[in-house]
Amino acid sequence: MSKIILTGDRPTGRLHVGHYVGSLKERVKLQNSGKFDEIYIMIADAQALTDNAEHPEKVRQNIMNVALDYLACGIDPEKANIFIQSMVPELTEFTFYYMNLVTVSRVQRNPTVKAEIQQRNFEASIPVGFFCYPISQAADITAFRATAVPVGEDQLPMLEQCKEIVHKFNSVYGETLTEPEIILPSNKACLRLPGIDGKAKMSKSLGNCIYLSDEPEDIKKKVMSMFTDPNHLRVEDPGQVEGNPVFIYLDAFCKDEYFAEFLPDYANLDELKAHYQRGGLGDVKVKKFLNNVMQAELEPIRARRKDWESRKTDVYDILKAGTEVARAKAAQTLHDVKDAMHINYFDDADLLK
Ligand code: ATP
Ligand code: MG
Numbered sequence: 001m002s003k004i005i006l007t008g009d010r011p012t013g014r015l016h017v018g019h020y021v022g023s024l025k026e027r028v029k030l031q032n033s034g035k036f037d038e039i040y041i042m043i044a045d046a047q048a049l050t051d052n053a054e055h056p057e058k059v060r061q062n063i064m065n066v067a068l069d070y071l072a073c074g075i076d077p078e079k080a081n082i083f084i085q086s087m088v089p090e091l092t093e094f095t096f097y098y099m100n101l102v103t104v105s106r107v108q109r110n111p112t113v114k115a116e117i118q119q120r121n122f123e124a125s126i127p128v129g130f131f132c133y134p135i136s137q138a139a140d141i142t143a144f145r146a147t148a149v150p151v152g153e154d155q156l157p158m159l160e161q162c163k164e165i166v167h168k169f170n171s172v173y174g175e176t177l178t179e180p181e182i183i184l185p186s187n188k189a190c191l192r193l194p195g196i197d198g199k200a201k202m203s204k205s206l207g208n209c210i211y212l213s214d215e216p217e218d219i220k221k222k223v224m225s226m227f228t229d230p231n232h233l234r235v236e237d238p239g240q241v242e243g244n245p246v247f248i249y250l251d252a253f254c255k256d257e258y259f260a261e262f263l264p265d266y267a268n269l270d271e272l273k274a275h276y277q278r279g280g281l282g283d284v285k286v287k288k289f290l291n292n293v294m295q296a297e298l299e300p301i302r303a304r305r306k307d308w309e310s311r312k313t314d315v316y317d318i319l320k321a322g323t324e325v326a327r328a329k330a331a332q333t334l335h336d337v338k339d340a341m342h343i344n345y346f347d348d349a350d351l352l353k
Contacts, residue, residue, distance in 0.1 A: 006146035008042030022152030198227030
């Protein structure tokens with residue numbers, strides 16, 4: 001069986017460091033492993049419109065931002081097809097048929113949908129399209145026969161729901177669809193990076209992000225304003241590292257060599273944590289170190305992004321070429337799906353019998 005990756009992001013803003021550690025970094029690693037036969041990376045504009053129907057311009061403009069962020073992080077158009085969801089209209093057809101295989105109460109139980117409805121204050125007026133987005137996500141994954149989906153932890157319930165749709169489809173219409181496997185980051189801190197405000201998830205919609213394209217001054221301002229342990233008032237107080245965003249970011253980004261370079265009093269993160277826990281280490285010192293780490297991690301990404309920004313026509317061509325390949329693949333799978341459902345009327349001479 002071919003090994004195929006499908007993953008993507010909503011063009012609701014520039015990409016942030018949560019996307020980087022939660023999914024992008026893993027994608028680049030998988031892409032460069034040479035172990036995959038096909039890689040599809042989707043800019044999910046149709047999904048973004050499910051909760052941005054009144055802001056199509058925002059979605060449109062962020063397509064280029066997301067593409068630039070991909071290329072800046074090392075997604076290689078020679079190895080991966082970057083495509084725009086709405087330009088593959090076959091995906092909506094899959095969604096339409098899959099809707100019949102899922103109950104309303106099942107979608108209502110999806111914990112990510114629940115959390116996002118609350119976050120967007122949709123309780124009394126959920127757009128139907130938004131409610132159905134886990135089903136359209138199953139369409140995206142299965143249309144490419146994806147075997148691997150590298151995403152952040154918030155996507156686990158989506159993958160579960162997708163697998164249920166695959167089972168249901170195959171049991172009703174015969175073995176047709178491929179079951180995907182979720183690939184989560186192995187570093188726990190990267191599963192769901194918190195926002196700089198300490199909220200559980202850094203998210204474009206919450207405005208608590210450090211963006212991959214932020215300038216050095218913005219990064220510094222954001223890091224220095226980050227939430228830490230609220231009970232760590234004086235330098236001499238013992239501090240808590242668990243659940244402390246500054247230490248979670250260090251867990252996600254810090255390498256031992258950064259200590260030699262920026263904070264040689266400590267050999268590694270364990271030593272720094274131990275000092276913070278026993279007291280005597282101030283937040284400002286830790287934040288200054290985190291700022292150096294973030295600057296070192298983001299500098300090369302920002303530089304590559306600027307380079308691609310000056311070649312937007314090339315980026316446009318990459319999107320166009322990737323979308324053509326994606327469309328051909330989705331059309332082939334849709335053909336198989338319709339065959340299985342016996343709704344391929346004009347390919348089926350038996351219809352006249
Ligand atoms: P929105 O607020 O518009 O939903 P978002 O910031 O949640 O935006 P998405 O485009 O929904 O971003 O998510 C893209 C990918 O990044 C998904 O795989 C998701 O799991 C991952 N991701 C998003 N936020 C984080 C985070 N804070 N930590 C780890 N992974 C994340
Ligand atoms: Mg999201």
